[in-house]
Amino acid sequence: MSSSMNSVIERIDRAIDMTAAIVKGITDDHLAAPTPCQGWNVRTELNHLVGGMHIFAAELTRTDPGGKHEDDWLGTDPQGAFADAARLDRAAWHRAGALETTVRLAFGEVPGPMAALIHLTEVLGHGVDLAIATDQETTVDAPACDDLLTTIRGMDFDAFRRPGMFGPELHQLADALAHRRLLAFLGRDLAPRAK
Numbered sequence: 001m002s003s004s005m006n007s008v009i010e011r012i013d014r015a016i017d018m019t020a021a022i023v024k025g026i027t028d029d030h031l032a033a034p035t036p037c038q039g040w041n042v043r044t045e046l047n048h049l050v051g052g053m054h055i056f057a058a059e060l061t062r063t064d065p066g067g068k069h070e071d072d073w074l075g076t077d078p079q080g081a082f083a084d085a086a087r088l089d090r091a092a093w094h095r096a097g098a099l100e101t102t103v104r105l106a107f108g109e110v111p112g113p114m115a116a117l118i119h120l121t122e123v124l125g126h127g128v129d130l131a132i133a134t135d136q137e138t139t140v141d142a143p144a145c146d147d148l149l150t151t152i153r154g155m156d157f158d159a160f161r162r163p164g165m166f167g168p169e170l171h172q173l174a175d176a177l178a179h180r181r182l183l184a185f186l187g188r189d190l191a192p193r194a195k
Helices: 003-024 042-061 078-093 112-133 142-153 178-185
Strands: 102-105 108-111
Touching: 003 078, 003 112, 003 142, 042 078, 042 102, 042 112, 102 112, 108 112, 112 142, 112 178, 142 178
Parallel strands: none
Antiparallel strands: 102 108
């Protein structure tokens, strides 16, 4: 595996680690709180993330994910569900040849390296959403957010906006924190909401 390919896997590992720390700080009282993902509360967004991790892992290993993306993946143990999904997800990306796999996503098939970048964006972006929604912004990995923002600004990101995966870029001050600039680029509305 080339060093650049190793790099994206290491970045996914780092995003999983960051998000795991945030998920550990989520309490039952947080689950109904709104997130920067419009219309989603903490439970809905965490469920989406856990389901996506199962589905990516299944695609990479050519196995059955055990459910559909919108199914209830959390049950009565959101932290445990995330930990199980993270273990499967991490193992799948570390399999030999993972980045040579073609991954089927909702909008079509993509090569492994692009799938890895999409997955990195999902894990890091949703992790930051959850941090903001649960008052854990100090847990965010700012350098990882800045690095991802630099990467996706350098590509044709509208290809991912068109199928509706991400909204249009929203204004954020240039001196805003890296994670807030990342979310604004991904189309997240960071205006304060009633909790």
